[in-house]
Amino acid sequence: MGELYNPFPKLPKNIRQIGERDQIVKLYVEDYVNTYLRRLYPAGGQDLRVGLLLGSVEMNDGTPYIFIDGAMEMEDVTEQGQKVVFSELAWKKAYQSVEQLFPKRSVQGWFLCGAPGNDLSPLNYWKQHVQYFQGPNKLMYLSSGAEGDESVYITSEDGFYKLCGYSIYYERNQMMQDYMVLRKDVKRIESGSDEKVIQEFRKRMDEHKDEVTDRHQTLGLLRGMCMAMSIVILAGGIVMFNNYERMQEMESVIASAIPERVESALMGKDNAAGKDKPESHVVVEEAEGGVYPTTAAVTKETMSETQPGSQNGAAANSGGAENASGNAAGNGGQE
Structure with a gap:
């Protein structure tokens, strides 16, 4: 104010x-x-x-x-x-x-x-x-x-x-x-009576002569620096623009060269990390010879029957089995 x-x-x-x-x-x-x-x-x-x-x-x-x-x-x-x-x-x-x-x-x-x-x-x-x-x-x-x-x-x-x-x-x-x-x-x-004033006048002129020269030199230097900086900035912008175009071209070339499976795998890489691994499927091939899987008890009996000297036992067992079947039949008839 x-x-x-x-x-x-x-x-x-x-x-x-x-x-x-x-x-x-x-x-x-x-x-x-x-x-x-x-x-x-x-x-x-x-x-x-x-x-x-x-x-x-x-x-x-x-x-x-x-x-x-x-x-x-x-x-x-x-x-x-x-x-x-x-x-x-x-x-x-x-x-x-x-x-x-x-x-x-x-x-x-x-x-x-x-x-x-x-x-x-x-x-x-x-x-x-x-x-x-x-x-x-x-x-x-x-x-x-x-x-x-x-x-x-x-x-x-x-x-x-x-x-x-x-x-x-x-x-x-x-x-x-x-x-x-x-x-x-x-x-x-230039007179003796005014010598002091003249000397002061000359001193002023000498001092400011150097200032004027220095100022012109400084202005010329600053002008040159500004021009150089402008050229550098312009060149940098052109280089960056060219690099950007090249990067876009490389991306398009790489995208066209990658197979669809690999591309889909790369795209879903982050999602696959959080999912469970797929279960492995075991292929069982059947072998000829009439071999089938049995229970553990039957396997033990089969192994005992195949041992040497077990023929009599097998016969006895077969006879017992026949008697058992006969008894079962007879009982059925009595009823």
Whole structure:
């Protein structure tokens, strides 16, 4: 809920006020941009260096909040006598560089940096400002080196006037750092009175130059690793798909090669483990000779009769059997 009470737009936390606060426009310039502009020095026969101020603007209760976090110099737009001539080719190159180095940033104005001691008048560039930087709240930044004066002018509904002051804010502005590293040919003022500031500026550029190089190398390495992983995953998927198709083909071949009995036995292997084993059937073959199974008593008598010297007993037994049968017959008759 606390986020609902934050002011809009979200303002930087660490700021430093330059001059008085303007009541019409709130201008915030990033520290790297401010350092770059104050160290930009015409050299090599130049009388002036011109470029674009890049950033964004937000409105709050009718008050424009302008944030400048980029500054880029334009090529081939200056002539002798501190004159500025914009060409179509120069604008084309400038906008291509903005898209590459400062993405998602729009042009909020322009800057003009002259040699020390040469005070720049905004009236000399008023017509070009209105022609090429149309619309309200467009900035014109004029600087005459580190020891010179700097001033900011802006167009508004009331006309063209000088800002009372602006704010410097601090953040990790990587885009501006990268641009300052790329612009190795930028000349800066080197005077004994400002040697400490120059050394600090150089130190910042050297430190961030290594960071930019390391970051580009890391991005290239990560990009290569991602591509390699994608290739490995794709190849693995293809191999797995081929193996799956081969396994299905082998299953179909094996199923067609197994006999029906073996297949049924394999299918019923688990059920056969819980069932009783089938009973074994004994085949009894009959032998010729009139031999039949008898009881145990009859077998004993038969064995005794077959022993040697038992003929008399057999005869006696036969006689007794006849007598018994005769008696039985006689008894029957008496009845």
